[in-house]
Amino acid sequence: MLNFYISISYFFHFFSNLFLKIRLLKKKEDPYRYQEKLGKYNVANDKNTIWFNASSLGEIKSIVPLILHFANKQNLRILVTTSTLSSSQYFHTVFNNSPNVIHQFSPLDTPIIVKRFLKHWKPRVSIFIESELWPNLIMESKKTSSLILLNARLSKKSFARWKLVKSLARFIFEQFDSITAQSKEAKSFIEYFNIKNIIFFGNLKFSSMQELPNDNVFNFKKKLNYSWVAMSTHRGEEEFVIAVSKIIKEKKIISQCILIPRHIERIKEILDLLKLHNCSYQLKSEKPESQADNDFYIVDSYGDTKKIFEQINLVFLGGSIINHGGQNPLEAAKEGCYVFHGPHIHNFSEIYEFLDNNGISTLVKNQHELATSLILNFEKPRNNQKFKDIMKDHSKTMLLDHINYLNSFIK
Numbered sequence: 001m002l003n004f005y006i007s008i009s010y011f012f013h014f015f016s017n018l019f020l021k022i023r024l025l026k027k028k029e030d031p032y033r034y035q036e037k038l039g040k041y042n043v044a045n046d047k048n049t050i051w052f053n054a055s056s057l058g059e060i061k062s063i064v065p066l067i068l069h070f071a072n073k074q075n076l077r078i079l080v081t082t083s084t085l086s087s088s089q090y091f092h093t094v095f096n097n098s099p100n101v102i103h104q105f106s107p108l109d110t111p112i113i114v115k116r117f118l119k120h121w122k123p124r125v126s127i128f129i130e131s132e133l134w135p136n137l138i139m140e141s142k143k144t145s146s147l148i149l150l151n152a153r154l155s156k157k158s159f160a161r162w163k164l165v166k167s168l169a170r171f172i173f174e175q176f177d178s179i180t181a182q183s184k185e186a187k188s189f190i191e192y193f194n195i196k197n198i199i200f201f202g203n204l205k206f207s208s209m210q211e212l213p214n215d216n217v218f219n220f221k222k223k224l225n226y227s228w229v230a231m232s233t234h235r236g237e238e239e240f241v242i243a244v245s246k247i248i249k250e251k252k253i254i255s256q257c258i259l260i261p262r263h264i265e266r267i268k269e270i271l272d273l274l275k276l277h278n279c280s281y282q283l284k285s286e287k288p289e290s291q292a293d294n295d296f297y298i299v300d301s302y303g304d305t306k307k308i309f310e311q312i313n314l315v316f317l318g319g320s321i322i323n324h325g326g327q328n329p330l331e332a333a334k335e336g337c338y339v340f341h342g343p344h345i346h347n348f349s350e351i352y353e354f355l356d357n358n359g360i361s362t363l364v365k366n367q368h369e370l371a372t373s374l375i376l377n378f379e380k381p382r383n384n385q386k387f388k389d390i391m392k393d394h395s396k397t398m399l400l401d402h403i404n405y406l407n408s409f410i411k
Contacts (some may be wrong), residue, residue, distance in 0.1 A: 001168045005135055006111065013110035020108075030085060036105040039116035043102055047077035050410060051123035051145075053106060053137070054080065057087045058328065059129045062151060062208040064094060065399050070410065071100045079121055081106040109134040118144060125409050130182070131158070133172055142175045146409050149179040150402070151204040152186055155325070155347060159189040169193045180204075180405065183350045199405075203351060205330055206391070207399040226255035226378045229308060229337075232262040232327040233318035238270050240321050240367055242277050245295055247371035253378070258308060260299040262318060262327070267300050309335035313384055314377055316340045316370060326352070333360050334391045336384030340364050340373060354394070360387050 023029045054060045060082055071078050078101040095101045107117040114136045126141040130153040141147050162169040170193040179198040181187035187200045230241040248255050274281045281296040309332050319327040320342030328348055329339045339361035345352045355361035364370040
């Protein structure tokens with residue numbers, strides 16, 4: 001299986017430039033930097049390099065505190081590679097004034113491109129985040145650096161697939177000098193492949209960087225007392241949210257739902273649904289100032305959640321009523337919000353277990369349970385600072401454990 005993959009990747013190399021140019025036409029690549037994915041570079045490498053290889057925006061947020069810590073060491077250069085445009089944009093917002101931290105797009109996983117990338121950067125320690133398991137990149141990195149898999153994630157679905165190629169899975173995981181798992185479940189899944197060098201501190205996402213605030217968000221508290229947030233809703237969940245809103249309205253309570261869909265490109269579909277159910281609404285992009293008599297205020301832009309959570313502390317997290325596996329609740333919890341979630345949270349089960357056990361979140365099984373819980377909590381005094389303190393203490397513990405762990409390799 002491994003030899004087949006390597007052969008295919010050699011073949012793909014000859015089409016890699018064409019592949020990226022097609023993605024350019026679809027506006028999925030940076031027109032000025034896409035060749036970084038071919039292992040090319042425009043930055044000299046003259047320092048002792050520590051390499052963090054992430055992928056998505058969520059992964060890069062989880063390692064920002066680690067990067068900030070090690071970036072203060074004058075003898076180190078921190079190289080961060082990611083795959084997506086959004087993660088690159090976020091990186092440059094956070095690290096714009098950090099001379100020891102640089103960003104490159106992750107190289108495509110062909111032997112020629114990977115060797116070109118590593119020949120230039122020569123990382124002393126290579127740290128792969130969560131589930132970035134590209135065989136060529138892993139095998140070549142192993143030859144020249146200490147290799148770590150940090151905050152390893154392996155879902156039940158991924159585990160089932162890896163079991164079909166058990167020998168390949170064992171080979172890949174054996175390349176790492178050390179692995180930290182983000183959950184006890186992930187640790188047990190990886191240990192199934194007879195991997196011994198794995199430890200569990202807890203999920204590094206507890207220490208992740210918060211969303212940067214957008215000053216264009218208005219002050220909700222001045223507009224409406226009974227507001228709640230429906231965050232990261234997926235197709236099939238807006239109907240659920242609408243039903244909750246109608247139940248609250250039937251109780252003669254004037255409330256407004258701040259709806260933040262997971263994918264803002266679905267806005268037209270959501271607006272059509274609201275019209276179908278005779279719900280009044282307002283788009284943030286059309287009029288930032290809220291009209292309190294609207295049933296819904298639709299957030300159709302990114303970067304607003306931190307400011308919203310600072311002002312509205314009742315949040316329903318989507319991806320959990322449908323069988324999606326949930327969405328990460330930590331951003332809301334860190335702002336002191338009380339989080340409601342459905343039963344389908346298997347992608348974040350241990351995080352939700354921690355929140356549930358500390359009284360920060362609760363399960364709702366249907367629209368009636370959520371509506372009843374919201375009504376009970378609209379006027380209920382809640383110690384949001386207590387929630388923030390719980391999250392802050394736990395986040396600090398997670399971060400220090402991971403810093404001490406990485407120090408043993410970086411020193």
